[in-house]
Amino acid sequence: MKKMIITNNDWVLKKYNGKFTVVYIDGTFKDVLLAVRDKLHLGHELLTHPLGSSVKPGETPIKSIMISDEKNKINFSSVYMIENAIITYDKFNKEKLKFLDDKRIEDFKLIDLTVLESALNI
Amino acid sequence: MKLELGYIFIKDIQFSDVSKVEDGTLYVNKEEVKALILEDQNFQKADVELAKPGESVRIMPVKDVIEPRVKVEGPGGIFPGMINKVETVGSGKTNVLKGAAVVTTGKIVGFQEGIIDMSGPGADYTPFSKLYNLVLVCEPVEGLKQHDHEKALRFAGYKVALYLGELARNLTPDEVEVFETPTLTEGLKMYPDLPRVAYVEMLQSQGLMHDTYVYGVDAKQILPTMIYPTEVMDGAIVSGNCVSACDKNTTYHHLNNPVIHELYAEHGKTLNFIGVIITNENVYLADKERSSNWSSKLAEFFGVDGVIVSEEGFGNPDTDLIMNCKKIESKGIKTVLITDEYAGRDGTSQSLADADPLADAVVSGGNANEVIELPPMDKIIGHVEVADVIAGGFDGSLHKDGSITAELQVITGATNEMGFNKLSAR
Structure with missing residues (x-):
């Protein structure tokens, strides 16, 4: 499966642009979440969990999320997860x-x- | 598998020319400990401090807490696959310096966390304020990368804990406790009138400063598996999880896992404790699916009536927790979940990042967003300026007089998800 990374982390852009489809968001953590949500509404599938594990959203401004590069039918569990x-x-x-x-x-x-x-x- | 834990109760800790344990006092040769730390060329300087219950001392930022133990009989050594050879542990005899701990501190990255207050209101929130602590303050060499720094600090903690544990090798324990788990076949035949219960332990496994190791293996690379509960008591699971002080499981928590101890205590009385399943908390959603498939499959294979599931961390591990719950429940096995809450400062927000109607039996370790006031302490061990940037701290949290206003999540062990704390909710 081809993968797409949506990120506001320029280190990820620098390292993985070309190897994956990298969509760089010049914005906040929330902007990344919203950009991912919009993609999921178009039928992309969420591949990594949108929340951090222990670094909380109020601590870090940086976020990278991986989704499928291909579109398919809307995946409702992906949408549920991003909305949550x-x-x-x-x-x-x-x-x-x-x-x-x-x-x-x-x-x-x-x-x-x-x-x-x-x-x-990796 | 049968293990005897021999407790040597420690009632004081002091520096001395010779390291030894005498009449409940742990004497430590500071220079020997420093030399042990500095064997690692990643450190340019090391200091060692004492912190005792009731003292006006604040330790921060805390990375790990480790209980000194030594294997006196039976195969292997403490922390197999990390320090000692990768031999199966959990049988024979192990001596424990009960009441003592090694605490590692250090700034690995700019944002940091973890406070232990030895007195005052903050002390009530952490079990480690009740211990006689040997605190390691290690300064890395210039330019040391974060990965290497984290690893070096972790190993310094293990080495010093084993050095102290060795002092207990020839001592006669003050008290002995015996733990035994038979084979699955034998275990299932025991206490036919009591419900059969297993423990599913979730291990943090998400990358730098979020890792846990099982016999030296990074837990993100394991498939869920079984482990004898006594193996855990010999250090088969160690913590490399430095983030989120309140709900990370330190190595001390793993060694003293209260769920395991309580299940043993109830074994034969109210339940039949069958065994432990360990699973991970990875970032990749397919990994989460695979691991929860596997943990539920193992619970079914164990033939248990119920499981207790403990989480580590908050956020995406909530998804693992709920996946474990749903899949295990769907096999007709009852679940009880242990977690903590991020319910906002007033406690009215949704507590977890995921939920399901099948998660109808949940034990809370407390609300990590609750705001607390910590008075100034006479002595700070570590780096006080870290208070402003630790998890849950916010600008202005460190006041001029040295007092701190912050969320409960800054305190090491405050909302522990194994239940190794005093907070809960009804």
């Missing part, structure tokens, strides 16, 4: 994100990249 993720994202206080410096953002990019790579099995 958006509700969960909105629940978290994002106050902390305003104060992140470059070093910390880089660390979040690294974590996001390694979590994505754990799914790519």
Whole structure:
């Protein structure tokens, strides 16, 4: 199955553009979730979970999500999962994100990249 | 498989010229411990501190907590596949320095977390405030990559814990507890009038700083499998999970897994404890499907009437939790889930990121979003400036007087999902 990565992490764009279809979002974590939702409505399938495991949405501004490159019939479990993720994202206080410096953002990019790579099995 | 745990109760910890245990006091030669840490060339400097119950001490950011143990009889050694050879552990005799712990601290990445207060209101939220702690403060060499730093720190903790555990090798335990699990065939015949129960333990397995190891294998690469509960007591499962202080399972939690201990305590009284199934929490949705298929298949194969499932972390592991629940329930096996909640600061939001009507028996470890006030402490071990950036901290959380306003999730072990804490909900 061909894969598409939707991300606001430029490290992922740099490393995987060409190997996969990478859609770079110049925006927030929420913008990535919304872009994924829109794709799922068109029939793409969610391949990685849209939420982090332990790094909460209120802590990190960075997110990469993998979906199928091909479109098919709408996959309702994918849609259910992304909608739930958006509700969960909105629940978290994002106050902390305003104060992140470059070093910390880089660390979040690294974590996001390694979590994505754990799914790519690289 | 039968294991005798011999507890040597530790009631004080002190630095001394010679490392030893005498009359319940753990004496530690600081220089030897430092030298042990600095054997690893990834560290340029190491310091060792003591933290005792009741002291005005704050430890942060905490990475792992490890209980010193030593194998005195039977095959293998503690932490097989990590430090000791990959031999099957869980039988014979193991001595434990009960009441002591090794705590590792360090800033691996810019955002960090994990507070242990040894006194005050914060101390009530963490079980580790009740322990006599040897705290390792390790400074990495310039330019050390995060992966290497995390690994080096993890191994420093294991090595020092084994060094202390070795002091218990020739001691006579103050108390002995025996745990035994027979083969599946024998186990199923026991206590025919009691419900047969297994434990499904979910292990965090998502990448850098989110990993757990089983006999040295990264848990994201395992298929769910069975493990004798006594193997876990000998360190077959160790934590490399540094993120989300409140609901990560430290190595101490694995060694002292309260679900396993409680199931043994009830074995033959209210239930028949059959065994433990371990499974992972991967990022890839196909992995989640495969692993929950497998854990439910094993529960069916075990022939149990019910399982207890414990989660680790929040967010996408909630999906694994619910998948495990649904698939196990669909085989006619009852489930009880142990989790914690991110229900917002007022506790009124949806607690988990996933849900299902079949998840009708759930034990909560508490609400990690609850806001707490931690008064200033006289001494900080580690890095106090980290308070502002730890999980659940928010700008302004570190006040001028050294007090901290933050969410409960900053405290190591506060909402533990094995139930190794005091919080819950009714």
